[in-house]
Amino acid sequence: MASYSTSEFKAGMKIIMDSDPCAIIENEFVKPGKGQAFNRVKIRNLKNGRVIERTFKSGESVEAADVIDLDMQYLYNDGEFFHFMDPESFEQYQANASAVEDSKLWLKDQDMCIMTLWNDVPISVTPPNFVELTVTETDPGLKGDTSGGGGKPATMETGVVVRVPLFVQIGELLKIDTRTGEYVSRAKA
């Protein structure tokens, strides 16, 4: 089983902590005077996203996590699983709802995303920072209002509801920031 010594720790490294795959966010080497050195690390649990702090005695080893990020194309949802394809190898992966989580709100068929695999099993899916989605439902727009002040809710083709300016109409293609869930602009069709 592969393992890392604390002296190899660096941001981005994937390790097993409490039997879950985690990523090191920050690693601080602490050496008190003539005493035992510690590594104080901030780690993100890749399954639930929670960030915790842990301290190791320097020189200890931790198990490495076989975690990789791959660019994937989202294919479809069969009601139970979400299906993706690696566009390079054409290999297909199915992910369950707990791995896809809120990312499903942003994914439409054929869209690219990043899939994190642990021991070859999908554990999370990250949508691109910006997606383009079509409005399927919103109150009629007010003609001539281009100020964008106030705004109104609009349901997008994936089902997600985004706050949009008053002038936006059903059927329009919009650019949305998936990190904040905010409307950015109209997309050039």
Add this chain to the structure above:
Amino acid sequence: MSDDWRPSCSLEALQLRAAVLHDIRAYFYVQNVLEVETPILCRSIGTDPYLDFFATSMGDTALYLQTSPEFSMKRLLAAGSGAIYQITKSFRQGESGRYHNPEFTMLEWYRVGFNLADLMDDVERLLVPLLRKSNFLESVQRLSYVDVFTQYTGLNPLEFSVLEYQQVAENLGFVDASTLCGNDHALWLDFLFSQCVQKKIAKNHLCLIYNYPACLPSLARLNKDNCLLVERVEVFIDGVEIGNGYFELTDAVEQEARFEQEILQRERNKALAVEKDTRFLAALKSGLADCSGIAIGVDRLLMILGKKEKIDEVLTFPIVNA
């Protein structure tokens, strides 16, 4: 590893280093302290339970890159050198991070006839003008380890109850402290001090902490009024440790006993085996005058003076592209 050929510090950081080295040498020149050089590559190495070293060889002879010039300098003192200082590279295996590079520059000096209080005066005389030049210093504090530890943790560092220590660590949010420190008093002290006390030491202050618990490893002599304390000082600026000094242990018998203890401790830690430095012990047996000495990490001092976040910003080529 990095393929970048360029230095990681700015020209301004190079100039600061040159100016500070000049000021340090000027200080010791005026104080009549002799600059010396001792070997970096030696036949022996210290027994520090928590220091790892780089070893190499010449034919069948094992050689070690020194983790500090302490033993060689004490041999000079025993030979009657009088007060001495040196600015030298030291090496510590595995120490790498924001404040650590495995190869670093150390300023180490010894004053014959000085006790710990005299040494602290000396440290102030050297560092205060340097810190003032960089518009840094607000004040100098001298605090007892025992007092400052009790102030921030509520614990008495000279008494050990694993349950009490555990409770305090848990209340402070360090859930993993007990698995880490177990039943080891010294480890608990190091953990709590570095995590809870050190970071709270006032900003923009030069802080000299003395009265260290004797259970922490050192080459300091015991306090003559309280055998639970040693005559050790650590220098902190902005919560960063930059120096460690002692009213030196000169008793060869006690020194040898500590070496043996530390060798056992290294075995328990599964650290590389080392042998006692017999030449150093012979020097102590021949007689070392009462003296105090201290080592200051020059790179960290430069970080503080130059307001840098990482040690790499004051080094030409840190270990990643050395």
